[in-house]
Amino acid sequence: MPLFAVPPPEPPGRELGQTLATGPFSRALSLAIDRSGLGLARLKDRLAAAGVPVSTTTLSYWRTGRTRPERPDSLRAVTVLEDVLGVPPRSLIELLSRPGHPDTPDPVRWERLxxxxxxxxxxxxxxxxxxxxxxxxxxxxxxxxxxxxxxxxxxxxxxxxxxxxxxxxxxxxxxxxxxxxxxxxxxxxxxxxxxxxxxxxxxxxxxxxxxxxxxxxxxxxxxxxxxxxxxxxxxxxxxxxxxxxxxxxxxxxxxxxxxxxxxxxxxxxxxxxxxxxxxxxxxxxxxxxxxxxxxxxxxxxxxxxxxxxx
Missing domain, CATH: 2.60.40 (Immunoglobulin-like)
Known part of the structure; x- marks a missing residue:
């Protein structure tokens, strides 16, 4: 066996499966979007068609961890995303309610700084x-x-x-x-x-x-x-x-x-x-x-x- 053997690449869905189990939400959502091959504009259209409009800016913030879906209409959008992205029902929603796996903190106010x-x-x-x-x-x-x-x-x-x-x-x-x-x-x-x-x-x-x-x-x-x-x-x-x-x-x-x-x-x-x-x-x-x-x-x-x- 070579001294610096390179391990075989991890199956594309394995990291997503692990992240859906452990979090954080932003990483799981980002991996699910990447696996789906859908751009943010197409996701926006799918959500609008389902009656839960979300901007591409908001979707970008969710997947980078800059903000989290918290309002009732945002949580409804996440349940639609679970279906569109082909992940198990409530797998993303449960990451949002699970303690101990915070996403990127929200920006602090200028007043504090x-x-x-x-x-x-x-x-x-x-x-x-x-x-x-x-x-x-x-x-x-x-x-x-x-x-x-x-x-x-x-x-x-x-x-x-x-x-x-x-x-x-x-x-x-x-x-x-x-x-x-x-x-x-x-x-x-x-x-x-x-x-x-x-x-x-x-x-x-x-x-x-x-x-x-x-x-x-x-x-x-x-x-x-x-x-x-x-x-x-x-x-x-x-x-x-x-x-x-x-x-x-x-x-x-x-x-x-x-x-x-x-x-x-x-x-x-x-x-x-x-x-x-x-x-x-x-x-x-x-x-x-x-x-x-x-x-x-x-x-x-x-x-x-x-x-x-x-």
Whole structure:
């Protein structure tokens, strides 16, 4: 037998059968749809014909775990889906009522991430994509630069996203400066373009809505790159990112100018602004490599890094 023998492929229906027994609902539904060969548009037509209309957006959310069917009409639609997709009666419904197998958490509210009285909230909510984005972030890579005066100077971001719905495909990014009065500037984009940008000088915020460079179909992935420049020139000792949705992987790296290394550095998680730091992890500091922290399965909340100067 070869040392690295490849096992025979698992029969297509076996994983579906196992997932119908163990959950979660979103994975079972996704496997059943894939096995059926029916697209979301055809499923939508079948449901409408049965008298339980459901949009393709909602079907996409159900199969990715972004939302769950909970209302009575949605549960009736699931029973129709069981028949259309050829799975045993009540097999999907029972997954929804079974404890211990949660699907992907619902996105948290901006109020939890910024604080209920933060003046940025009305502007955030004025962007449609801020509350219901059609792009799911799979991978997020951030590179922050700190100059010899200990000031944040530049933030470069690279995201890999997957399209969850059509036709709206946009996302909103918000960045706060170190002090009120001089907010950061969006200085460049790649593979995407800004369609609306709001600057809040008194709060030190810039908010921009980005769309990919081309229209994409549901299920496709895209790369979004964008860069902010800090303008306040004020020394700082930390940076954080707010997550409304889970992210599969997050890499934050901080590049300190040569000869400007902090004394200590650590990564942390917050459930809400002003809360206690959790999952505190020491981050090595070395002139040979940027300080960085890599996390997988990042849950909604606040992730950041702090450092102290000698």
């Amino acid at each position: 910024w604080g209920p009285r933060n003046g940025v909230l009305p502007v955030l909510h004025s962007f449609d994509a801020a509350d219901e984005t059609s792009l799911l972030v799979l991978s997020l890579h951030e590179a922050l630069e700190v100059d010899a005066d200990r000031c944040l100077t530049r933030l470069r971001v690279r995201e890999v996203v997957r399209v969850l719905e059509e036709p709206v495909q946009a996302k909103v990014v918000a960045l706060r400066g170190c002090v009120p009065g001089r907010p950061p500037r969006l200085v460049s984009t790649r593979y995407c373009r800004p369609v609306r940008t709001e600057v809040l000088p008194e709060l030190g915020f810039v908010i921009s809505e980005l769309v990919p460079s081309r229209s994409m179909a549901v299920g496709e992935t895209a790369i979004l790159e964008y860069e902010f420049e800090y303008t306040d020139g004020v020394p700082d000792a930390g940076y954080d990112r707010r997550f409304r949705h889970p992210v599969a992987e997050h890499l934050l790296e901080v590049h300190f100018a040569p000869g400007t290394q902090p004394a200590t550095c650590h990564a942390y998680r917050l459930d809400a602004p002003g809360g206690p730091e959790r999952d505190v992890t020491a981050v090595p500091v070395s002139p040979a490599m940027p300080a960085h922290h890599f996390a997988t399965g990042t849950a909604p909340g606040i992730r950041g890094m702090r450092w102290s100067w000698p």
